[in-house]
Amino acid sequence: MKQKIKKINQLLVKHYGIPKRSKKLPNPVDMLIGTILSQNTNDKNSYQAFKNLKSKFSSWEDVAKQPPSKIENVIRVAGLGKQKSRAIKKVLNGLIKNNGGITLKGIKKLSDEEILTELTKFGGVGIKTASCVLLFSLDRNVCPVDTHVHRVLNRIGVVQTKSPDKTFQKINGNIPDGIAHPFHTNLIRLGREICKPSKPNCTVCPLLKxxxxxxxxxxQVGSVKKNDFMLLDNIN
Ligand code: SF4
Known part of the structure; x- marks a missing residue:
């Protein structure tokens, strides 16, 4: 599996290049909130909702004190406002209760496994959200698996799994050193632009062979529409 992942990464990097990444790694709490906002919407809307939250409230402590309805109004653009505002409050209040404040500084010294266990203790935080903190905030060699990554890896034949979390369990541990960020980001881009759910555009796919x-x-299915704005590379 490791060799196949390496080959896929090489082909994707040849096709899309190395994805841009901010030199400053985002704060893990920001990343948790950003990932909650990103569920079931596009990255531009969730980015707007994230910016709204940051500008409307003075701090995450301030957000934690707000009634869910007020948070819901501010993040409306990202959809599922009720569900997401509750999840955000739950995470923030969970951090205050467990860590004595809204901080995740302590997780840096933990192993990947320990961090996944710690973060998924909070309601509303699943494996995907926790693994995004690992990759984007802590620069660990971990590939989060969303629906795009899950679908593409199953189609290519890297895994045969029924859910993103199962795909995550199978591939992690098999990612060659230092490639998790380009591998993850380019797979999402491929899933959005070419290997779409209903009609993949295989004639233009760099992984066809x-x-x-x-x-x-x-x-051939029309032209390829560029869709390379990644929320989690723009949170800071
Ligand atoms: S677009 Fe086609 S060739 Fe490319 S990964 Fe998807 S199914 Fe395979």
């Missing part, structure tokens, strides 16, 4: 998907679509 190594892909094992039986239902490849070899008819």
């Amino acid at each position: 190594i892909c094992e998907y039986d239902e490849k679509n070899l008819e």
Whole structure:
């Protein structure tokens, strides 16, 4: 599996390049909130909701004191306002209760596994959200698995799994050193632009030669629309 992941990464980097990344790693609490906001919406809307939260309230402590309805109004653009405002409050109040303040500084010294266990103790934080903190805030060699990463890796034949969390368990531990960020980010871009859920545009896919998907679509499907804004690379 490691060799196949290495090959996929090489082909994607050749096609898309190395994704841009801010030199300053984002704060883990910001990353948790950003990832909660990103569920079931596009990155531009969740980025707007994140900026709204930051500008409307003076700190995460301030957000934690607000009634969910007030948070919901501010993050409306990201959709699922009720659910997300509750999840945000739960996480912030959980941090205050467990860590004595809204900070995740202590997690830096923990192993990847320990961090996943710690973060998923908070309601509303699943494996994907916790693994985004590992990759984007702590620069660990971990590949978060969302629906795009899950779908593409199953089609190519790297895994045969039924859920993103199962895909995460299978691939992590098999990511060659130092490639998790380009691998993750370029797979998402491929899933958004080319290997779409209903009609993949296989004729323009850089992975066509190594892909094992039986239902490849070899008819050209219009032009490829660029979709490379990544929320989690823009949180800081
Ligand atoms: S060849 Fe087609 S199915 Fe395979 S990864 Fe590329 S777009 Fe997806």
